[in-house]
Amino acid sequence: MLHPELLRRLCQTRDWLREDAEPRPSVSEVARRAGIAPHHFIRLFRAVFGETPHRYRSLARIERAKELLIVTGQSVTDVCMAVGFSSLGSFSSLFTRRVGLSPSAWQRKHRPAGGRLRAMPPELIPGCLKLRASIPAKKAIPKKPAERRPAELAAIPT
DSSP states (O other), X not given: OOOHHHHHHHHHHHHHHHOOOSSOOOHHHHHHHHTSOHHHHHHHHHHHHSSOHHHHHHHHHHHHHHHHHHHSOOOHHHHHHHTTOSOHHXXXXXXXXXXXXXXXXXXXXXSOTTSOOSSOOXXXXXXXXXXXXXXXXXXXXXXXXXXXXXXXXXXXXX
8 A cells, every 4th residue: 555645746747747738747757746756756666656757748648639630620730749749750650559549540530520629529638527517428328139238138037
């Protein structure tokens, strides 16, 4: 079990890694700011958040890019630079691996034909945030009888 102060510092470093500030601090700098040795920091961060600090930062940048591609009228290149990538190729490659669509395909799929959105569509907002903001979730489609698992079928009276 982690000491509450150590957990607080790890949460604070997670926020620093997510920041859009320039220049972006290295993982070693963030660890130093938290008062934790870099290798120990990486191990603790992964244990608490399930990702290494580097991967967490990359995923946060991709999430920010997804939002910018939909909400703003910016080009893929502008979004690439805005989230801190210096190479359009590496940005597009990482985006495609993480999201399953290229940045331009993502933009075409989710941005209305008229241009920009004022906010993210509700279906693209993570469930945990929907709960906090009381955004109604999409109605669940009931399972058809053929889709039931064997344990469910055994519980149905015949």
